[in-house]
Amino acid sequence: MSIPDETLMAFADGSLPPAEVNRIAALLDADPALAERVALLADGRRIAAGAFRDVLDQPVPARLLAAATAPPAVNDNRRNPWRLAALAAAAGLLLGAFLGPRLPLPGGAAPEAGLLPARVATALDGAGGQGVVVAGTYLAEGGVYCRRFAIPDETGTVQGLACRDPEGWRLRVAVARSAEGGSFQPAGADDPVIAEMLERLGAGQALDANAEGAARARGWRVR
């Protein structure tokens, strides 16, 4: 008696209706070759299911995290000033809630709509901000200032990149790293995710102290 493989497969998966299950089970009892085929189908599923499972446990490369969180097509239009304003606006929107509500920023309530907690914002403004280390200032595409910061605590370091919009400092990307070997990671260490994001935002080298001071004096506006 010949039964289609699709039916045998559904039997092996336990997805046949009960009446069918009984019918097939009776046929299998009477036909060892059929039973063998069902066993192969079940084995095949089990073998396939485990394949590449370890990929899930690997850290996701920084370039992929950056690709998934970048504003669309920034790189493609870097040389086109006409598009810059629009891109900056798009980037500003993206800043919105990305990772913000889920970011485990120590010592603060969940930031609202991607705006950073007051303590971090104060540090980014350049007016203190305890426990927050500002690690560099960049001028991104479209004339937007972005600053890299780190917040070390006993469990590790949160590193982030925030960009300034009219409402305040918005989080662009943040990375939490646990402390290795019981010691803090250096606060200024370049995180590849943040480096990728800077690249995608069209930011050049970090500003020197003079340029940074001037930007701060202008309230982080280009002019």
Added chain:
Amino acid sequence: MSTFQTDLVALLPRLRRFAQALCGRPDQADDLVQEACERALRSQDGFTPGTRFDSWMFRILRNLWLDSHRRRAARGGVHETLDDAESIPGADGASVTMNLLDLRDAERALLRLPHDQREALVLTCIEDLTYAEAAAVLGVPPGTVMSRAARGRIALAKALGESDR
């Protein structure tokens, strides 16, 4: 807006697994994932809220994979099919061999399957999509997915059964 990106970030590990199961080369797989992310962000409007986001991303990635094979075949003038692509040494022939050697038996056997069986298996057995969902990703009827998956499962079981003896 940002929900889209947080969903995309959360899906990255599965996209990487899916891409590696399709093409077998970790570096090439990550290139595919990156390209898929960029394309997805450009065409967010094409995603219907309330439908499966993972299926939508799998479809984008799988189509990019097919495209890259077609481009490579056309450029090289090689009669390369998806099925024997893994065994053709390219400029990166050495590293390809290394990668394949590192793969465990099941993964190696999976990568030796004809591509249509492989993608049906990967979607239904690794990613646990239903036959109907896998059919939507692949653009073929559910019955076709079922028969390809059945053939793939039997081939896989036989391949590993023989190597055990």
